[in-house]
Amino acid sequence: RKEVEQDPGPFNVPEGATVAFNCTYSNSASQSFFWYRQDCRKEPKLLMSVYSSGNEDGRFTAQLNRASQYISLLIRDSKLSDSATYLCVVNNGNSGNTPLVFGKGTRLSVIA
Amino acid sequence: EPEVTQTPSHQVTQMGQEVILRCVPISNHLYFYWYRQILGQKVEFLVSFYNNEISEKSEIFDDQFSVERPDGSNFTLKIRSTKLEDSAMYFCASSRMGSRETQYFGPGTRLLVL
Numbered sequence: 769r770k771e772v773e774q775d776p777g778p779f780n781v782p783e784g785a786t787v788a789f790n791c792t793y794s795n796s797a798s799q800s801f802f803w804y805r806q807d808c809r810k811e812p813k814l815l816m817s818v819y820s821s822g823n824e825d826g827r828f829t830a831q832l833n834r835a836s837q838y839i840s841l842l843i844r845d846s847k848l849s850d851s852a853t854y855l856c857v858v859n860n861g862n863s864g865n866t867p868l869v870f871g872k873g874t875r876l877s878v879i880a
Numbered sequence: 881e882p883e884v885t886q887t888p889s890h891q892v893t894q895m896g897q898e899v900i901l902r903c904v905p906i907s908n909h910l911y912f913y914w915y916r917q918i919l920g921q922k923v924e925f926l927v928s929f930y931n932n933e934i935s936e937k938s939e940i941f942d943d944q945f946s947v948e949r950p951d952g953s954n955f956t957l958k959i960r961s962t963k964l965e966d967s968a969m970y971f972c973a974s975s976r977m978g979s980r981e982t983q984y985f986g987p988g989t990r991l992l993v994l
Contacts, residue, residue, distance in 0.1 A: 812923060814984070855922075867913065867936060869925070870923040871922065
């Protein structure tokens with residue numbers, strides 16, 4: 769069973785659309801959750817951490833459901849510059865430097 | 881804003897050769913990591929490093945791999961005898977503290993083994 773599973777992409781949406789990505793994780797002991805963004809042939813960059821209470825950063829909203837082991841990312845009013853691969857990432861550790869576990873990513877293309 | 885830097889950006893090598901990939905983590909960070917991403921695949925953990933020793937390593941990180949912090953700023957990944965399947969993008973990351981802290985990634989080194 770894959771540790772972190774994401775929606776298969778690609779998502780092709782028009783500018784201004786709202787798009788939602790889903791992710792599930794298999795390890796119920798996972799402690800920290802993130803969405804990273806990765807542009808083509810570039811490094812992953814943190815988009816936002818995900819908290820149990822849900823959190824919002826401008827047009828981006830992340831939700832965590834620990835009971836269902838489910839994470840979501842909502843992007844409102846999509847911009848062309850939002851085109852990228854969105855990586856769902858979990859960290860299973862509570863101390864020390866345990867590694868990040870990445871999903872394969874969901875590719876988003878925002879079209880003019 | 882401080883960044884993780886990596887050199888070289890690209891490396892082409894012959895199978896069986898040794899390569900050293902270099903990273904300069906963010907200066908006040910204490911935890912260092914190497915990840916790799918084969919083209920079209922997900923990012924995979926290789927090794928984490930803290931207090932001058934390996935904290936954790938994946939099954940990918942076999943005897944052909946080693947890491948070192950030779951001075952106060954550099955963090956290196958050595959592949960002793962490269963194989964074709966080592967071709968990938970190698971990312972260095974660092975974090976200020978451990979697991980709950982954000983890991984910041986360098987721009988990566990693209991390694992091609994011929």
